[in-house]
Amino acid sequence: MNASRSTIKNLRNFTHMRDIHLSTINCKKVIAKNGKNSSSTRWLTRQLSDPYVEKSKTMNLRCRSAFKLIEIDDKYRFLTAGQVVIDCGAAPGSWTQVAVKRVNAVALNPQEPRGIVISIDKQPIYPIEGAIIIGNADFTQQETHAKLIDTLQGRKVNVFLSDMAPRASGIKEMDDDKMADLCYLALRFALQVCEVNACFLIKLWQSKYLKDLEQSVSQYFQTFKIVKPLASRSDSAEIYLLARNFKGLCKT
Numbered sequence: 741m742n743a744s745r746s747t748i749k750n751l752r753n754f755t756h757m758r759d760i761h762l763s764t765i766n767c768k769k770v771i772a773k774n775g776k777n778s779s780s781t782r783w784l785t786r787q788l789s790d791p792y793v794e795k796s797k798t799m800n801l802r803c804r805s806a807f808k809l810i811e812i813d814d815k816y817r818f819l820t821a822g823q824v825v826i827d828c829g830a831a832p833g834s835w836t837q838v839a840v841k842r843v844n845a846v847a848l849n850p851q852e853p854r855g856i857v858i859s860i861d862k863q864p865i866y867p868i869e870g871a872i873i874i875g876n877a878d879f880t881q882q883e884t885h886a887k888l889i890d891t892l893q894g895r896k897v898n899v900f901l902s903d904m905a906p907r908a909s910g911i912k913e914m915d916d917d918k919m920a921d922l923c924y925l926a927l928r929f930a931l932q933v934c935e936v937n938a939c940f941l942i943k944l945w946q947s948k949y950l951k952d953l954e955q956s957v958s959q960y961f962q963t964f965k966i967v968k969p970l971a972s973r974s975d976s977a978e979i980y981l982l983a984r985n986f987k988g989l990c991k992t
């Protein structure tokens with residue numbers, strides 16, 4: 741996730757580079773020391789030629805993922821000033837940066853209501869002005885849920901975001917299982933803390949679990965759709981499920 745540090749590390753492995761400039765047009769070819777097209781070589785080539793990477797640097801955003809949220813929200817407009825947002829799997833923090841701005845969490849616009857963004861990740865998150873950061877917190881652990889509830893201090897959530905993804909093992913079945921577990925966990929938790937009419941946006945992978953998850957979400961939200969923003973790489977199995985208008989839980 742720390743792109744600049746790993747980029748520097750990767751750069752050390754290259755003896756020969758051609759045409760590397762930090763622009764889309766000129767980043768053409770990276771040749772590894774051993775002449776082979778290793779995965780780190782491919783990663784670096786892709787990073788250097790990715791317009792979103794470049795754009796995120798110029799806009800001072802922590803990573804290219806920001807543009808996935810920007811794109812989805814520009815189209816569906818669910819983030820507004822004054823909202824309470826939970827951002828799960830928030831490190832390094834680019835979604836949080838976007839959310840802070842859109843819900844007016846730093847009160848940059850004093851005429852608008854001030855929102856709240858609570859960001860958690862199992863990795864540490866460097867502070868972001870306007871956000872309440874809960875780093876080193878695994879969402880699969882009950883104590884993380886307790887911390888979130890504590891931080892909410894009785895407030896209800898208007899937008900629940902999850903960009904969480906398990907570390908891929910390469911074994912598809914196992915990775916899909918883990919991703920589905922995270923999605924269901926996020927859904928279950930969101931149901932407990934969300935306000936009626938809240939919005940729920942989660943990352944998932946195209947897998948055999950998709951239909952069941954859609955079915956579950958449709959029980960609790962009036963509408964949902966699957967979205968694949970342009971900023972999400974076309975060769976990635978990731979997609980996003982955007983559910984709107986939480987119906988609320990029936991009190992028994």
Ligand SMILES: C[S@@+](CC[C@H](N)C(=O)[O-])C[C@H]1O[C@@H](n2cnc3c(N)ncnc32)[C@H](O)[C@@H]1O
Nearest residue numbers: 805829831832833834835862878879903904905
């Ligand atoms: C794609 S990154 C998120 C990028 C982030 N949305 C941004 O814009 O900066 C996925 C994150 O999910 C986190 N994650 C995965 N499993 C998690 C878990 N069980 N609890 C908390 N965070 C988790 C990872 O640590 C990683 O930082």
